[in-house]
Amino acid sequence: MVTSTSTPTVASEAALSPPVLSYPQVAGLGVAIEQYHLAPNDAAFSPLSTHLITWNLGEPGNLASIQDGWTQKALMVKGGTTLIPAGQPRHWCWNHGVDVLQLQLQPQLIAQIAAASTIDISRIELVNRFGIYDPQMEYIGRSLLAEMQSDGLAGQLYVESLVNLLVIHLLRQHSAFAPPQATSQFSPSRFKQVIEYIHDNLAQTLSLADLANIANLSPSRFAYRFRQETGLSPHQYLIHARIEQATHLLRAGGEISVGEIAHRVGFTDQSHFTRHFKRIVGVTPKAVLQDSQNVLNYSPNIQDSEP
Numbered sequence: 001m002v003t004s005t006s007t008p009t010v011a012s013e014a015a016l017s018p019p020v021l022s023y024p025q026v027a028g029l030g031v032a033i034e035q036y037h038l039a040p041n042d043a044a045f046s047p048l049s050t051h052l053i054t055w056n057l058g059e060p061g062n063l064a065s066i067q068d069g070w071t072q073k074a075l076m077v078k079g080g081t082t083l084i085p086a087g088q089p090r091h092w093c094w095n096h097g098v099d100v101l102q103l104q105l106q107p108q109l110i111a112q113i114a115a116a117s118t119i120d121i122s123r124i125e126l127v128n129r130f131g132i133y134d135p136q137m138e139y140i141g142r143s144l145l146a147e148m149q150s151d152g153l154a155g156q157l158y159v160e161s162l163v164n165l166l167v168i169h170l171l172r173q174h175s176a177f178a179p180p181q182a183t184s185q186f187s188p189s190r191f192k193q194v195i196e197y198i199h200d201n202l203a204q205t206l207s208l209a210d211l212a213n214i215a216n217l218s219p220s221r222f223a224y225r226f227r228q229e230t231g232l233s234p235h236q237y238l239i240h241a242r243i244e245q246a247t248h249l250l251r252a253g254g255e256i257s258v259g260e261i262a263h264r265v266g267f268t269d270q271s272h273f274t275r276h277f278k279r280i281v282g283v284t285p286k287a288v289l290q291d292s293q294n295v296l297n298y299s300p301n302i303q304d305s306e307p
Helices: 024-029 107-116 135-149 156-173 188-200 208-215 219-230 234-251 258-264 270-281 285-290
Strands: 031-038 041-045 051-056 061-067 070-076 081-084 090-094 098-105 124-126 129-132 175-177
Touching: 024 031, 024 156, 031 135, 051 135, 061 129, 070 129, 070 208, 081 135, 098 107, 098 135, 098 156, 107 156, 124 156, 135 156, 156 175, 188 208, 188 234, 208 219, 219 234, 234 258, 234 270, 234 285, 258 270, 258 285, 270 285
Parallel strands: none
Antiparallel strands: 031 098, 041 090, 051 081, 051 098, 061 070, 061 090, 081 129, 124 175
16 A cells, blocks of 8 residues: 555546546436546545446556545455445555546436336435445446447447446445435444444454444445544544553553553554553553553543544
C-alpha cells in the first residue's frame, strides 16, 4: 500500500490521468464508461452523485480503501470489481500501475429499470463492494470494454441490453433490503452485539464491514447509526475502548511493560498508543504505570469526542 504523511488530495480520476478510452455514445442511456491507466497513488475522491463500478483490467495488485479511519485491504484479481454507491466518499491507495474500466450509473436509471422489473427500489439499496470477484460482473465489464474498443460496432441496443443486465444483477446480488425501521436506529440486540464484539476483540484488526455485518446494515448506514447511538465514529469508539482497557491494565501494576499493554489492546506500536492515551487520559501510560494514584480518580469516558 502507498503510504502518505499528508492529507491526500481530493481529486478525480481525470485529474490523476486522462482517460485512455471513453464511450460518449452511451451518455443518453444514463451511464458513463471510461478506461484509465493510473500510476501508483494515495488519493481521496469527492463523492459522486452516481453509482460507480470499477473493473481491474490488468494484473492482480494490492488496493487499500480507507473510510472513516478504517483501512480495508484487498488483492484485486484480474476482473475484480468495486462498487461505490452514490454519495459515498472514496479514499484509495495503490502501489502499482493499474488499468481499470469505470462505469457510472445514474440513480434514476436504476429506478427506471427496477420499476420495469416490478422491483420496489424504495425498499433496497446498493451496497459497497470492495475487491470482489463476480464472474457475471466481469463478463458484463469485458463486453462493454469490447464494444468501446470496436467504437460501438454492435450498436446502442446491445449496450443498453448489457446495462440492463448489469442493473438487474446489482439489484439481485449486490443490494440490501432496507425495512422502514432500519432508517431510525439500531435494534437494541444488534447494537449490543456490536459493542460486545468490539470489547471482546480489542487486540484484533476490526473492519467496518465486519461490524456492519453484525448490525445487518451497509457500512455507510452502520457508521451513521453508530455515531448517532454513541456520539463517536466506530473508529473513535474503538480507540477509546482500547484506552479504557489499557488503563485498567496499567492500574493493575505488575511486571507488564507499556509496550506489552499497547500490543494487548490492539495498538500497532507504543508511540501510537502513548499519543492516544495522553490525548484521552491527560497523562502518559508510563506515568500511570509508575504511580497509579496519579489518575486514581480518573475514569476514561467512552463518550468523549475526538478533537
